Amino acid sequence: MGTTDSxxxxxxxxxxxxxxxxxxxxxxxxxxxxKLAGVGLGPIGGALSVDRLGSNLWNGIVIGLVIGLAGIxxxxxxxxxxxxNFSHGDLVSVGAFTGWGVAFLIAGFGEASVRALVTxxxxxxxxxxxxxxHILTTPGAILVGLVAAFLVTALLAVGLDRAFYKxxxxxxxxxxxxxxxxxxxxxxxxxxxxxxxxxxxVTASVExxxxxxxxLGLSVNAHxxxxxxxxxxxxxxxxxxxxxxxxxxxxxxxxxxxxLALITGIPAERVVTATWIIGGGLAGASGxxxxxxxxxxxxxxxxxxxxxxxxxxxxGGIGSVYGAIVGGLVIGVVFTTSTIWIxxxxxxxxxxxxxxxxxLLRPExxxxxxxxx
Numbered sequence: 001m002g003t004t005d006s007x008x009x010x011x012x013x014x015x016x017x018x019x020x021x022x023x024x025x026x027x028x029x030x031x032x033x034x035k036l037a038g039v040g041l042g043p044i045g046g047a048l049s050v051d052r053l054g055s056n057l058w059n060g061i062v063i064g065l066v067i068g069l070a071g072i073x074x075x076x077x078x079x080x081x082x083x084x085n086f087s088h089g090d091l092v093s094v095g096a097f098t099g100w101g102v103a104f105l106i107a108g109f110g111e112a113s114v115r116a117l118v119t120x121x122x123x124x125x126x127x128x129x130x131x132x133x134h135i136l137t138t139p140g141a142i143l144v145g146l147v148a149a150f151l152v153t154a155l156l157a158v159g160l161d162r163a164f165y166k167x168x169x170x171x172x173x174x175x176x177x178x179x180x181x182x183x184x185x186x187x188x189x190x191x192x193x194x195x196x197x198x199x200x201x202v203t204a205s206v207e208x209x210x211x212x213x214x215x216l217g218l219s220v221n222a223h224x225x226x227x228x229x230x231x232x233x234x235x236x237x238x239x240x241x242x243x244x245x246x247x248x249x250x251x252x253x254x255x256x257x258x259x260l261a262l263i264t265g266i267p268a269e270r271v272v273t274a275t276w277i278i279g280g281g282l283a284g285a286s287g288x289x290x291x292x293x294x295x296x297x298x299x300x301x302x303x304x305x306x307x308x309x310x311x312x313x314x315x316g317g318i319g320s321v322y323g324a325i326v327g328g329l330v331i332g333v334v335f336t337t338s339t340i341w342i343x344x345x346x347x348x349x350x351x352x353x354x355x356x357x358x359x360l361l362r363p364e365x366x367x368x369x370x371x372x373x
Contacts, residue, residue: 021357032340048340054218056336062224062293064312064332065231070286070305071312071324072238073279079255079319080275081169083176087160087184088283089306091153093299094187095284096291097195099149100202106141107133119195120202120297134204135226135292142292146230149288150281156187157280158273184303191299199298202291227289234285235325238278242321247274255319308335308348311355317365326366330354 035048070092077085101118108117108131115121117131133141164179203223242248250271253261262268290305291297312331316323331351338350358365 021361028341035340051218053337053340056340057333058218058220058224060333060336061329062227062332063335064329065227065235066286066290066293066328067305067308067312067332068325068328069231069234069289070283070309071316071328072235072321073282074309075313075316075319075321075324076251076275076279078313080251080258080272081165081176083173083180084310086177086180086306087187088180088279089302089304089309090184090187090191091157091280091283091302092287092290092305092309093191093302094156094287095149095153096287096297096302097191097299098152099145099284099288100291100297102148103133103138103141103145104131104202106144107131107138120200121196131204133202135222137204142226146285146288149284151284153284153287154277154281157276157283160187161272161276188300188303195299197299199296201296203295223292227293230285230289234282238282238321241278247271251275308351311351315355315358315365317367320365320367323365323367 032048032053036050036053038047070088073091074085074088077083077088097120100120104117104120105114111117111131133145135142160183164183165176168175168179242251250261250266251274253264253266254268254271258268261271287302287305290301308331309328312327313324314327315330316325316327331354334354335347335351338347342350362368
């Protein structure tokens with residue numbers, strides 16, 4: 001017993017941050033239990049319904065799936081090309097705008113001009129909200145828009161690689177990082193020029209489109225279920241590709257040891273191109289799904305979302321696809337449940353606090369040491 005107590009004290013002295021995080025976690029759990037029980041113990045406790053907690057958790061999972069999906073592409077780019085791509089957030093925006101432009105063109109054809117539909121703008125008496133698509137009323141438009149978001153963004157990612165990154169690929173990661181910031185600015189302001197800077201609604205509202213789930217009092221709408229199915233499906237497809245195809249084997253080999261992969265005859269350029277196609281496509285798909293969840297779109301939302309995507313990738317372990325998924329889910333849940341204790345204006349700070357804590361306690365992340373897979 002004495003030996004156990006001594007080792008615990010030594011561990012606490014060696015890593016005081018770990019002790020602080022453990023104590024904070026216990027305090028938050030006690031406070032949460034008191035809130036659910038409706039007990040007030042000075043600064044601890046209060047009132048919190050099971051319905052609200054369940055809703056926060058569900059919303060966090062849905063947002064986390066979208067962040068994790070975007071994080072996969074960012075993590076792949078880092079593990080294979082060894083640089084942090086700051087244009088990734090603007091690829092998210094491109095996917096959202098192009099995908100919803102296609103969805104609007106299909107859902108609202110004949111109700112407004114083609115230009116207004118493709119650019120998701122107001123046209124006469126038809127606003128984006130009026131034309132807006134919904135998975136229950138225009139499922140074909142929603143699904144085709146998702147495919148278009150993936151394909152257009154994949155092509156743009158390859159184009160950016162050919163124009164900016166490929167000529168600099170033999171230089172250090174800092175040069176590529178700076179180039180990616182320049183590419184991000186170009187893409188972002190081209191979006192602003194083409195689509196405008198205003199925020200606008202895109203999805204239609206449909207009555208009785210929510211499903212209630214008993215004890216937790218959850219109300220799940222059709223768009224959230226669509227995001228769940230689409231995101232999980234794309235993640236499973238990624239898993240199958242990485243683990244059961246020659247391309248996946250080549251990607252894992254490139255991530256583990258690029259020089260050895262080249263010696264063994266792996267076509268490096270094809271792997272790099274495939275990385276941009278998959279990473280860019282998933283970024284575009286995540287942007288499209290994020291707008292499906294939020295119901296609004298703005299030219300710079302992807303850049304703002306990039307901070308949470310980076311937080312998820314760092315939390316899960318830079319270079320790990322599965323780490324990006326788990327990190328996205330953790331960041332999403334922290335993002336939504338933190339509003340139980342702090343105002344919603346500060347929920348991003350809570351997500352970053354979790355990331356910083358992970359960097360202090362486990363710098364390699366949850367899945368540290370695992371590249372690509």
